[in-house]
C-alpha cells in the first residue's frame with residue numbers, strides 16, 4: 001500500500017474530526033509529498049523527475065516572475081519608432097517615410113526584414129510591393145508606359161473629379177496614378193477621419209500603393225494633421241510586436257518589451273495588468289491562442305451558460321437557501337452546519353483527501369458509438385463542466401478582492417483592542433494577496449484542461465490542478481475564518497498553496 | 512446642399528447617353544444624387560428573365576466614400592440579404608474614388624452571374640447554396656419568377 005492510500009483511508013475513518021484536524025492532516029500530507037519529491041519513493045509518477053525538483057521550479061518561476069519590460073511615454077515610444085525607421089531606411093536604401101510603410105506592414109520586425117533581404121535579391125522588391133511602397137515588381141511596366149504618354153501632354157484629366165488640369169497641378173505616388181491636388185486632399189482628409197486602419201491607399205482602383213507620411217502631410221493642416229499623427233502613432237504601437245498600449249482606460253502608457261512573451265505586465269502609472277503577448281487578462285498556464293478561443297466560445301455560448309452563474313444554492317442536507325458572499329467554495333451551512341462544496345454540492349469530506357476529483361471532468365467512455373444528438377449533449381455537458389468552474393473561480397476572485405478591505409478593518413479592530421501591532425497582522429494581507437494570485441492561476445487552468453488532449457500529460461495536469469484547488473480552498477477557508485486559526489497555521493497553508501501553484505506553473509513555462 | 516459636383520453631372524449624362532446593356536440608372540427628379548436602377552438578370556443565371564429594381568444614393572462625400580446601393584426587389588442570393596443589402600467588396604473596403612456608378616452596377620450584375628457563398632451576407636441562403644446548390648438555384652429561379660417578372664413586385 002502506498003503512502004497516498006494509507007493516508008486517504010485515514011481520512012475516511014476520521015469523519016468526526018473537525019475542520020481543524022482535517023487541515024492539520026493535510027499539512028502532513030504536504031510534508032509527506034515533499035519527501036516524495038526528494039525521491040524517496042521511486043514509483044511516485046507525479047514527483048520523481050527533474051521537472052518537479054526545486055531547482056527546476058525555482059528556475060522556471062524566475063522566468064515567470066522577472067519579465068523585463070518598460071512603461072514608456074508617448075515621446076519615448078516616438079523616439080524608438082524613429083530609430084527603427086532610420087535603421088530600416090538604411091537597410092533598404094529608401095527614404096524614412098517609405099521605410100515606415102515597410103515597418104507598419106511587418107510588425108516593425110527589423111530582424112525578420114533583414115533575414116528576408118539576405119534570402120534572395122528578389123525579396124527586396126517583393127517586400128516593397130507587399131508593403132505598398134511600389135505597385136509592381138520592376139519587371140512589369142504596363143502602367144509606366146501609359147503614363148509616360150500622359151506626362152508629355154500639357155493637360156491631364158483627373159480620374160476622380162473629371163476636371164482637366166495642367167500637369168503641374170496633378171501628382172501621384174510611385175505608381176504614377178495621377179490625380180489633382182484637390183482630390184488628393186479630400187481623399188486623404190476623408191480616410192483620416194474614417195480611422196485609416198488600412199493606411200491611406202492610392203485613389204486608383206485596385207492599386208495597393210500607400211501614401212507615406214511626407215506625401216500625406218503636404219495635404220493636411222490643423223486638426224486633420226493632428227488627427228493623422230494620432231492615428232499613425234496608434235497604428236504604429238498596435239502593429240509593433242514589442243509594444244502594447246496599457247489596458248487601463250485612458251492611460252497613455254505604452255508597455256514595451258525587448259522579448260515579447262506571454263507574461264504579466266503591470267502599468268506603473270495605473271496599475272492595470274495584462275498578458276504582454278495578447279493583451280488579455282494574464283492567463284498563465286493557458287497559452288494565448290487557447291485563451292482567445294476559450295473567451296470567444298464563452299461569449300458565443302453565454303446564454304446557454306447563464307443559468308449556472310447564480311449566487312444562491314440550496315444546502316444539499318437541509319435545503320435552506322444559501323447565498324454565497326465569500327470566495328471560498330468550501331461552504332458550511334449556517335443552519336445545519338453541513339460542510340459541502342459550492343461547485344458540485346458534494347460533501348466537502350470527499351474533497352479533502354488525495355482523491356479530490358471535483359476539478360476533473362469524467363468523460364463518458366461509451367460515447368463513440370452513440371448518436372450525434374447524444375454526442376452534442378455530451379459535448380455541451382463537458383463545456384458546461386469547465387465553464388461552470390471557470391465562472392465560479394472568477395466569481396470567487398471578485399468576492400475575494402472585496403475581502404481585502406474586510407481584512408484591513410479586521411486588523412484595525414484587533415489593534416484597537418490592543419491585540420498585537422500592525423506588523424503582527426500583516427500576514428493576513430499577504431495571505432489575501434497570495435490567495436488572489438493562486439486562484440487566478442487555478443482559474444486559468446480550466447480553459448487549458450478543456451482543450452487538453454488525453455494521455456498521461458493531462459492526467460498529471462489534472463492531478464496537480466486538483467491538488468492546487470484543494471489547498472486554495474483551504475487557504476480561503478482559513479482566511480475567512482481568520483479568528484479561529486493561529487498565524488502559523490495560515491502561513492503553513494500559504495506555503496503549501498504557493499508551492500503547488502509553482503509546481504503546476506513550472507511545467508508550462510519551459511516552452 | 513451644395514451644388515452638384517461636375518463629376519456627378521458627367522457620370523449621369525454618360526449613364527443616360529451610353530447606357531450599359533441590361534442596366535438602367537435614372538436620377539430622381541427631386542434629388543439628383545438618388546438613382547432609380549434596374550438590372551436585368553444575366554443570361555444563364557437563375558435570375559435570367561427577371562428585372563431587379565435597386566436604389567443607389569451618392570453620399571455627400573462621394574466619390575471619396577462609396578455609393579450606397581440596395582435591392583428593392585426580393586432576391587434569393589447568398590450575398591444579398593432580406594432587406595436588399597449587398598455584400599460586395601468595392602462597396603466597402605475595396606472602394607476607390609476612381610470607381611464610378613457604372614462600374615458599381617456592372618459589378619452587381621456580375622455578382623448575379625457568379626454568387627459567392629463563401630463570403631455570405633445571407634447566412635441561411637449561403638448554407639443552402641453550399642449544401643445543395645441545385646435546390647438553391649431552383650429556389651432562386653422561383654423567387655425570380657415570383658418577385659422579378661412582370662406582375663410580380
Ligand SMILES: [Zn+2]
Pocket residue numbers: 158159160161162163179180181182183184
Ligand atoms: Zn481631381
Ligand SMILES: [Zn+2]
Pocket residue numbers: 135173175176177202203204207208209
Ligand atoms: Zn496607384
Ligand SMILES: [Zn+2]
Pocket residue numbers: 246247248251252253267268269270271272
Ligand atoms: Zn496604465
Ligand SMILES: [Zn+2]
Pocket residue numbers: 262275276277278279280283287288
Ligand atoms: Zn496572452
Ligand SMILES: [Zn+2]
Pocket residue numbers: 315316317318319320333334335336337338
Ligand atoms: Zn444545511
Ligand SMILES: [Zn+2]
Pocket residue numbers: 327328329330331472473474476477
Ligand atoms: Zn473553500
Ligand SMILES: [Zn+2]
Pocket residue numbers: 341342343344345346351358
Ligand atoms: Zn466539488
